[in-house]
Amino acid sequence: MGVGGGIFLIVVGAILAFGLEPDAWEVFNLNTIGYICMAVGVLAIIIALVMQNQRRKTSHTEYVERRDLGNPPPAR
Template sequence: MGIGGSILLIVVGAILTFGLDDTDLGPFNLDTIGWILQLAGLVGLLLTLYFWNSRRRTVVRQVPPTAVGGTVIPPAGEEVIEERRRRTY
C-alpha cells in the first residue's frame, strides 16, 4: 500500500468521521466507515514502516576465498559470485 496510500486512507476516514454532520447514508453509518478506514490506514502505515526497517538490516559476511593457482575456491556449500565493472569515460 505504501505510505501515501496509508495517509490517504487516514485522511478520508477522518473526513468521513469528523467532517460530516449527516452520519447515515442509507444502511451505512459514515462514522463507522471512517473509523474503519482510519484503522486500515494506520495498520498499512505501520506495516510499511516495519518492512522498510527490516530491509535496512542486512548481514554481510566476508569469507576470504582460498586461491589455488589463480582459481578461487569458495567455502564449502557456497558458490562464487563474480562481479566485473566496465569503466566508461
C-alpha cells in the same frame, strides 16, 4: 500500500468520520466506515515502517569466485 496509501486512508476516513453527518447516506453508516478506514491506514503505516526497517538492516556481501584451471598465468 506504503506510507502514502496509509496517509490517504487516514484522510479519507477522517473526512467520512468527522466531516459528514451520520445519516448522510442511509445504506451504510459513514462514521463507522470512516473509523475503519482510519484504523486500516494506521495499520498500513505501521506495517510499511516495520518492513522498511527490516530492509534497512539487511547487509549484502559480494563473493567473487575465481577458477584456476591448472594453467599458470603467463610470465611477464
